[in-house]
Amino acid sequence: MKARYSIFSLARNALSYHENWQQAWHSPEPKKSYDAVIVGGGGHGLVTAYYLAKEHGMRNIAVIERGWLGGGNTGRNTTIVRSNYMWDQSAALYEHALKLWENMTRELNFNVMFSQRSVLNLAHTQNEVRITKRRIHSNRLNGIDSTWLDPEDVKREVPIIDLRGGGRYPVLGGSIQRRAGTARHDAVAWGYARACSEMGVDIIQQCAVEGFDIEGGQVTGVRTSKGQIKTNKVGLVVAGHCGVLANMAGFKLPVNSRPLQALVSEPVKPIIHNVVMAGAVHAYISQSDKGELVIGAGTDAYNGYSQWGSNPVTEDTLAAICELYPLFRRMRMLRQWGGVVDTCPDASPIIGLSPVKGIYLNCGWGTGGFKATPGSGHIFADTVANNRPHPIAAPFALDRFRTGFLIDEHAAAGVAH
Amino acid sequence: MLLIPCPYCGARTENEFAYGGEAHKVRPEHPEEVSDEAWADYLFLQKNTNGTYYERWVHAHGCRRWFNLVRDTLTNQVHGAYKIEEEPPKVDETTYV
Numbered sequence A: 001m002k003a004r005y006s007i008f009s010l011a012r013n014a015l016s017y018h019e020n021w022q023q024a025w026h027s028p029e030p031k032k033s034y035d036a037v038i039v040g041g042g043g044h045g046l047v048t049a050y051y052l053a054k055e056h057g058m059r060n061i062a063v064i065e066r067g068w069l070g071g072g073n074t075g076r077n078t079t080i081v082r083s084n085y086m087w088d089q090s091a092a093l094y095e096h097a098l099k100l101w102e103n104m105t106r107e108l109n110f111n112v113m114f115s116q117r118s119v120l121n122l123a124h125t126q127n128e129v130r131i132t133k134r135r136i137h138s139n140r141l142n143g144i145d146s147t148w149l150d151p152e153d154v155k156r157e158v159p160i161i162d163l164r165g166g167g168r169y170p171v172l173g174g175s176i177q178r179r180a181g182t183a184r185h186d187a188v189a190w191g192y193a194r195a196c197s198e199m200g201v202d203i204i205q206q207c208a209v210e211g212f213d214i215e216g217g218q219v220t221g222v223r224t225s226k227g228q229i230k231t232n233k234v235g236l237v238v239a240g241h242c243g244v245l246a247n248m249a250g251f252k253l254p255v256n257s258r259p260l261q262a263l264v265s266e267p268v269k270p271i272i273h274n275v276v277m278a279g280a281v282h283a284y285i286s287q288s289d290k291g292e293l294v295i296g297a298g299t300d301a302y303n304g305y306s307q308w309g310s311n312p313v314t315e316d317t318l319a320a321i322c323e324l325y326p327l328f329r330r331m332r333m334l335r336q337w338g339g340v341v342d343t344c345p346d347a348s349p350i351i352g353l354s355p356v357k358g359i360y361l362n363c364g365w366g367t368g369g370f371k372a373t374p375g376s377g378h379i380f381a382d383t384v385a386n387n388r389p390h391p392i393a394a395p396f397a398l399d400r401f402r403t404g405f406l407i408d409e410h411a412a413a414g415v416a417h
Numbered sequence B: 001m002l003l004i005p006c007p008y009c010g011a012r013t014e015n016e017f018a019y020g021g022e023a024h025k026v027r028p029e030h031p032e033e034v035s036d037e038a039w040a041d042y043l044f045l046q047k048n049t050n051g052t053y054y055e056r057w058v059h060a061h062g063c064r065r066w067f068n069l070v071r072d073t074l075t076n077q078v079h080g081a082y083k084i085e086e087e088p089p090k091v092d093e094t095t096y097v
């Protein structure tokens, strides 16, 4: 049994200079076989394992991560959490997740620093004004809070913004979701890992899946850098690398993997208190609790696995930031990085069964899956355990690319969601 | 920043170009006759290789011609460009996990 985290445990551990904290999760060697193997130790994979153990009684399971927990997009993203997507199917999915975010810290006894500081989506063109208003109506019909802001309202929310956008990017208005915000990304991975470990889930890091054993169309095991593991159920939750693993299993996906990048500045005093997204110019900004400006940029124009991102994209984003927030022109950037995102043609994820029996897919989240982390894992666990899509997952089946029932969320997604 | 060797203009920086995705995909001759599976395959499914990738580019802000490129998608090393009607250059293909 793990000691609970609390103000008292903090005080107690301070007395021993914080040197005696219990390890948050065990790191066992893999067993010979499991009832299910989740490939990918990002947020979505860990939440899947959490609900498999908690709600479906599957405790003989493992999460296999080739690097370190959260070292993929989970630990590289700009942590925007919101649910103001347009179509009913997406509203159901992202709002399910947002409700779980609201109780996550308490449920995990792990502070994920979920901060409902509100998210603004700016509109820079007449076309964006129209689609934003349409989306607000659609959100409200689905019970999702969403409000239109005139330019003066935007200025009231974000006093440092230049509504003229330097003459290039005028702000014509925007939407605001007040329940939306940010969270501490690493804490999400660590909190779920700790909870999984406590329920007996094996968390295995530094172990890459390199192939599958498939007999008569049914998966029977995975081959890893730490040896062979028998299992009849495999959840693929590897984000940008989903195509690589699909290739190993003998099928293709409608996914292109591309670097998406972000930057943080030197820390400054509180200056921007909400999240402001500008889809048309690929610039997103918020301020971390440490005071750094967290800036999200666009995806590279071409496929790539480099976790880096190309220069022209960085330049475009920073140029737009400087037009919208002239006082940031003298800020210095501290770090820049990229994550490999799995973009789908309709900017919606793929959740459900795959062409191989026993292999389940959770991918295609592209530039915007962090916000969905708890909801995605919840419905995916149900899908894996029962070998049929959870009702919220059903519309997001791989088969939609054959039937043509795409769920186009490009407008809600922006470039990076 | 990639330096892309346009077969018509020579090496230029990547922001002169636009991307066309996986190369050597053949559009079905009679789309109205193929199955939904085959059409979805042509339209949506991607090799999305981590490693040596054959891809289409267009020199949008230059000669505006389409051509193919062989590039390593992990290291970004460009192995060479070739005209649409040409055979790809011989390269040691690599893929990564």
Ligand SMILES: Cc1cc2nc3c(=O)[nH]c(=O)nc-3n(C[C@H](O)[C@H](O)[C@H](O)COP(=O)(O)OP(=O)(O)OC[C@H]3O[C@@H](n4cnc5c(N)ncnc54)[C@H](O)[C@@H]3O)c2cc1C
Pocket (backbone or CB within 6 Å): A039, A040, A041, A042, A043, A044, A045, A064, A065, A066, A067, A068, A069, A070, A071, A072, A073, A074, A075, A076, A077, A078, A079, A080, A081, A207, A208, A209, A210, A237, A238, A239, A240, A241, A245, A260, A261, A262, A296, A337, A338, A339, A340, A341, A365, A366, A367, A368, A369, A370, A371, A372, A416, A417, B097
């Ligand atoms: C710069 C950036 C900004 C973003 N901003 C936002 C945002 O503001 N809001 C939002 O909602 N979303 C955002 N996203 C998207 C979001 O980060 C992802 O959609 C989400 O985190 C995906 O989580 P995941 O658990 O599916 O994937 P990941 O966290 O990437 O986890 C997948 C794991 O699989 C592992 N893996 C890969 N191959 C193998 C293998 N062969 N064997 C074993 N393990 C393997 C990887 O190492 C990785 O840890 C952003 C992404 C980036 C890159």
Ligand SMILES: [Zn+2]
Pocket (backbone or CB within 6 Å): B006, B007, B008, B009, B010, B059, B062, B063, B064, B065
């Ligand atoms: Zn040219």
